[in-house]
Amino acid sequence: MTAGHAPPGLLARYATGDDLPVDAVWALEVHLEGCAGCRHRLGEAVRAQSxxxxxxxxxxxxxxxxxxxxxxSPRRRRWPALLRWAAPSAPAWLAMTVAALLAAMLLDLAAARVGQTRPSLLLLIAPVVPMLGVAASWTRSLDPAYELVACTPRAGLGLALRRTLAALLVVMPPLAAAGAVVGAAPVRWLLPSLVFVVGALALGAFIGVGRAAAAVTVGWLGAVVAPSLVRSRMPVALDPRSTPVWAACAVLAVGAVLLWRGAFQRDASHR
Structure with missing residues (x-):
């Protein structure tokens, strides 16, 4: 784009159906959505060239x-950005998440009442819960409007990040509230949760966000949650002294998402 507008040559080639690079086509179509001047010039180019x-x-x-x-004229409804960004599966997933968190909280309270000493179940599952919400918002089988959304110019990393933010804003409050009841402070699980969310996006760009989230969840349950419950000891991964390691992993995951951002325009990321 030149000076905030599409170059005349690019508009002319687009109007005649020339074979343009995919990234140029997507950038132009996104720009045309919000620029009336370029849409008018495109119309003139179509009349002149075709x-x-x-x-x-x-x-x-x-x-x-x-x-x-x-x-x-239909009455326009001004929905909050969160509702516009959220995936269609968000209500059902939120209800399931709240039920799972409530069950984990009740188990922790019951264990404390009988004097059982074991790690908090809620704290152990907290790092992967937000990631599962991100996976639900970016999985083709859970989105009835997938074909319609996937063909739009904005169906790339931008849409993935908006849906990720919507999922996190939906699940973080009940997770933090349940953690406050059983003493699972967010400082213990927030950074690992961020690593899993961004890591699932990075890996999901190639194998699908849903598959990546499932693989991370199975690995976390098998390598951390199960041994911790068997040994009745809090895992080293959730020790505050592990914060520098999680921070380094978060930086690497963010870099991987930015490096592979073009992959989110492929069908493979929606599996």
């Missing part, structure tokens, strides 16, 4: 315009 296409567009517009004008 008069047959312009004639078809004018014919279709003339046929549908009267019906559109006759219909009353």
């Amino acid at each position: 008069p047959a296409v312009a004639a078809v567009v004018d014919t279709v517009f003339a046929s549908v315009a009267p019906a559109v004008r006759a219909e009353p």
Whole structure:
């Protein structure tokens, strides 16, 4: 883009259907969504370069315009950004997450009441819970509008990050509230949770976010949660002294997501 607008040569090639690089096409289409001036110039380019296409567009517009004008304007609903970004599966997933957190909290309270000394179950599962929400928001089988969303210019890393933010804003409050009841402070699980979320996005760019989240969850349950419950001892991974290691992993995961950001426009990331 030149000076915030599409170059005339790029618009002319786009209007005639030339074979343009995929990244150039996506960047141009995203820009056209919000730039009326470039849309007008594109229309002029279509009329100059492809008069047959312009004639078809004018014919279709003339046929549908009267019906559109006759219909009353629908009332626009201004939904909060969180509701617009969230995936269709968000309500069901939130209900399931709250139920799982409530069950873990009750088990911790019951263990404390009978004097049983074991690590907090809620603290052990807290790092992977937000990641599962991210996976649910980016899995094709859980999104009934997947085909419609996947073909839009913004169906890349930007959409993945917006849905990730929506999932985190939905799950973090109940997770923090349940942790406060049993003494599982966010400082213990917040950074590992961030690493798992970003790591699942990085790995999911190639094998699918859902598959990546499942692999990380199974690995965490087998390598950390199960041994901790058997030994009745808090794992080293959730010790505050492990914070520098988690911070380094977070930096590496963020770098991997930025490096492979183009992969989120592929169908493989939605598995």
